[in-house]
Amino acid sequence: MNTESLYRSLVAAAGVENVRTDEPMSAxxxxxxGGPADFFVAPVRAQDVVATIGACRQLDVPFYVVGRGSNLLVADAGLRGVVVQIAGNLSSVAMSGEGTVVADAGVTNAKVASMACRESLGGYEFAAGIxxxxxxxxxxxxxxxGGEFRDVARKVVCLDADGETREVSRDEAGWGYRSSMMLDEGMVVLSVELELHEDDQAAIQLRMDELARKRTDKQPLDVPSAGSTFKRPEGHFAGKLIQDAGLQGYAVGGAEVSRKHAGFVVNVGGATADDVVRVIRHVQEVVLASYGVALEPEVRMWGF
Ligand SMILES: Cc1cc2nc3c(=O)[nH]c(=O)nc-3n(C[C@H](O)[C@H](O)[C@H](O)COP(=O)(O)OP(=O)(O)OC[C@H]3O[C@@H](n4cnc5c(N)ncnc54)[C@H](O)[C@@H]3O)c2cc1C
Structure with missing residues (x-):
């Protein structure tokens, strides 16, 4: 990779103020x-995302698209290539006709949920705390x-692997459990159109408050994590298996199986990616040996 010409292309695509080098992914x-990304780009407009990814493809440089990084474990050695962040930037959300909300890819679920509530639109409460x-x-x-993104999405605007912008309908999106056709095909989401329903504002707010309370009661929200570490195995709950296997509190370095919710590996201070991987492997081995269940990480692991 010719780093000089890559840097120049990224600056041309996204603006010099939006391109960083050796950016720690832990931030x-x-x-x-997470260790440093060689290049970190935070484009401010959809066309800048398209241009940034176009530059990576043209120069044959690997790239990673990151949102809020809430489902990611990045290796201590970091990431070679380019990280394209779509979060904080590209974050407008607006009504577009009855029950329809159009949101840029970088908008948080919390912002969409509170806007929907203000507009007396129900359906997105489940996601407010994600x-x-x-x-x-x-x-x-x-x-x-009990709610999933596919229940409320009408269509998704994506950049496909050929560099074309296209609309993916609900039927084409191939949503499954923590999966989608867009993930399989390496597409980049630019915006989404949601179909919500009219509801009583107070009732929506009540549901959001109730779900927020459940999360605070059950989940270790006061320590860094990436949420549920493992996917739900068919016919079981990962957290229950881990708890029953006596693994709560099992730790390597700063990574620990949460004592509050066994389904979460948490960073109790200074954890490295290597610590987390060792905890994950140990949990997988013990649960497989004890219950014959193979746990698959839900957290996406990059750079290993
Ligand atoms: C405390 C906590 C609680 C959680 N609770 C839940 C929960 O209840 N339910 C749940 O499903 N998840 C939960 N999660 C996990 C996580 O929040 C979700 O998976 C979330 O959807 C990830 O969004 P993100 O923007 O952070 O994506 P990232 O973590 O940044 O990325 C995740 C994946 O999405 C891809 N991606 C992100 N943005 C784009 C884009 N614009 N275009 C293409 N690809 C993109 C990335 O490449 C990566 O493959 C929780 C996490 C935490 C820390």
């Missing part, structure tokens, strides 16, 4: 873990408390 993940962007939610089909 961009909720785990607070600490990511709508881009991340649509790629992962984020879900909680």
């Amino acid at each position: 961009h993940t909720t785990f607070r873990i 600490p990511g962007t709508v881009g991340g939610a649509s790629i992962m089909n984020a879900g909680a408390y």
